[in-house]
Amino acid sequence: MNTDIKPLIFIPSARDLPEFEEYTKKLNYDKLWIKYHPQEEAYVVGRNWFLEHSEYTHLIILPDDLLLEQSQLETLLQHSDMVMSGWCIHGKSPQDRKGLDSNVSFSLPSIFTPPMLTVYESYDFIPINEIKNYIRAHWVAATIKFSGFAPTIIPREIVQQVPFRASHGCCVDTCFSQDLLIHKINQFVNFRVQTKEIEATSPELIQVGKKEKEIRYEHESV
Numbered sequence: 717m718n719t720d721i722k723p724l725i726f727i728p729s730a731r732d733l734p735e736f737e738e739y740t741k742k743l744n745y746d747k748l749w750i751k752y753h754p755q756e757e758a759y760v761v762g763r764n765w766f767l768e769h770s771e772y773t774h775l776i777i778l779p780d781d782l783l784l785e786q787s788q789l790e791t792l793l794q795h796s797d798m799v800m801s802g803w804c805i806h807g808k809s810p811q812d813r814k815g816l817d818s819n820v821s822f823s824l825p826s827i828f829t830p831p832m833l834t835v836y837e838s839y840d841f842i843p844i845n846e847i848k849n850y851i852r853a854h855w856v857a858a859t860i861k862f863s864g865f866a867p868t869i870i871p872r873e874i875v876q877q878v879p880f881r882a883s884h885g886c887c888v889d890t891c892f893s894q895d896l897l898i899h900k901i902n903q904f905v906n907f908r909v910q911t912k913e914i915e916a917t918s919p920e921l922i923q924v925g926k927k928e929k930e931i932r933y934e935h936e937s938v
Contacts, residue, residue, distance in 0.1 A: 721796050723869065724748055724772040728758035729780035731921045735914055739783045745776070749932035752923050756882035761931065763880050766872075775875050778867045781807075783912040791909050792869050799870050799896065801863035802909030806841055807917070817841040819864035819913075820905045827894045831887035850907050857906045862893045866911050874901060 725747040727740070740747070748765055750758040766775050774796065778784060782804065792800050806817045813836075821841050825834040839862055850858070878899055881891045896903050 721773045721793065722746075722771055723774040723776050723793065724766055724769070725776045725778050726750070726762040726766065727778050727780055728753070728755065728762060730755070730758075730924045731780055731916060732923060733780060733914060733916055733921070736780055736783065739785075740778070743784065743786055743789060744936050745789070746772075746936055747932075747934040749930070749934070751930035751932060752925075752927045753929050754885060754924055755888060756880070756885060759880035759882070759888050763875060765931070766875060770872075773872050775870045775872070776867055777865045777870070779865055781914040781916045782866055783914065784867055785911075788909045788911060789867075792867070792906055795857070795869070795904065795906065797871060799868065799874060799901065799903040800857075801860075801868040801903065801905050802866050802911050803842075803847070803905055803907070804864075804866040804911045804913045805844065806864070807913045807915065808836075809841075810836055816843055816845075818844055818847055819866055820860050821862040822858075822860055824861035824893055824897065825890070827897060831883040831890035831894070834887075834890065847907050847910075856908055857904050859902050860905050861897065861903075863889065863903055863905060865889050866913070868903075877901070 723745050725745050727749045729749055729751050748762060750762045766772055803818045803820045806819045809817050818841055821839045823840045825838040878895045880888055882888050883891055
């Protein structure tokens with residue numbers, strides 16, 4: 717564990733997924749759960765809380781359907797001076813690409829296109845077999861243009877520069893990638909950090925508007 721940094725795990729959570737909760741409680745860093753908020757609101761609230769607590773050096777975005785291990789988190793934190801992500805199998809790919817693509821890309825739709833209007837093909841997601849080839853060739857990390865937060869670690873100074881926003885209530889990850897590009901800030905992926913996304917897309921799992929909004933802070937004594 718790197719003692720020079722103090723990260724905060726930020727969990728925007730619209731669902732209650734026992735498998736995710738079981739995994740996440742094993743992570744040895746402080747956690748901020750923003751429960752049952754609309755997507756954009758959750759990210760804004762989480763960012764503001766982080767900025768108000770200057771003891772934290774990095775914001776770790778951990779979506780509530782992503783299984784992350786402590787060793788993977790430590791690997792990402794080795795790149796503490798940059799925006800660094802892991803990757804997973806794309807969970808929302810069309811049927812003919814199911815299980816074949818990652819959620820990261822070397823390209824990005826035009827910054828002039830509202831993310832809500834983009835289509836899957838416009839991202840040109842990196843195929844998983846390509847990533848396996850990179851790993852075999854010892855190509856550990858690369859500059860990317862889009863990351864689907866699987867997860868993503870952001871240094872404080874970049875959180876300060878780039879607010880979170882949505883496109884008509886969705887696509888915070890795409891908006892963030894567009895804004896990094898506008899600010900000429902690079903983002904990276906570590907190909908060794910493959911995380912697992914839980915298949916939890918059923919609409920009835922979403923508790924926004926059903927349960928009272930909640931902000932939960934968990935302090936780890938490590």
